[in-house]
Amino acid sequence: MALRNIRLEDDPILRKKSRKVAEINERIKEVVNDMIETMYEADGVGLAAPQIGILRRIIVMDVGKGPIVLINPVIIKTAGSQIGLEGCLSLPGVNEEVERPNYVQVKYFDLKGRAKVIEGEELLARAICHEIDHLEGILFTDKVKKEII
Ligand code: ZN
Numbered sequence: 001m002a003l004r005n006i007r008l009e010d011d012p013i014l015r016k017k018s019r020k021v022a023e024i025n026e027r028i029k030e031v032v033n034d035m036i037e038t039m040y041e042a043d044g045v046g047l048a049a050p051q052i053g054i055l056r057r058i059i060v061m062d063v064g065k066g067p068i069v070l071i072n073p074v075i076i077k078t079a080g081s082q083i084g085l086e087g088c089l090s091l092p093g094v095n096e097e098v099e100r101p102n103y104v105q106v107k108y109f110d111l112k113g114r115a116k117v118i119e120g121e122e123l124l125a126r127a128i129c130h131e132i133d134h135l136e137g138i139l140f141t142d143k144v145k146k147e148i149i
Helices: 026-041 122-135
Strands: 046-048 058-061 068-079 082-086 096-100 103-109 115-121
Touching: 026 046, 026 058, 026 068, 046 122, 058 122, 068 115, 068 122, 082 122, 096 122, 103 122, 115 122
Parallel strands: none
Antiparallel strands: 046 058, 058 068, 068 103, 082 096, 103 115
């Protein structure tokens, strides 16, 4: 395992769309382990592969119940909404309120290549949406409500 450099806001890779993982091989497993280590070292709740410069559809998260790894995640259902403060390891020092679904259901593959579904509410739903946005080249600051004063 190794720590990876987290790409910061002006890095063009953060604006690119990630490609699906075609095969879960040793290299992908190494990337996942490095992502988890890098996320914990940076004290983050989640990390997406493009944040370490890898344009593959992989996200890792830990909202306090242990690491979650989602490969090729796709949101299949959302419900409700929540507004809360968000931050991002690629945008240090920036916290803004973002509206997200309060519930999401996501299909994905685990590290053994098994098709699975995860449900998330509140913080987990927020984290999943935030990280999946990274796979599309979207940063949370793109979604901040612009209030007219
Ligand atoms: Zn982020």
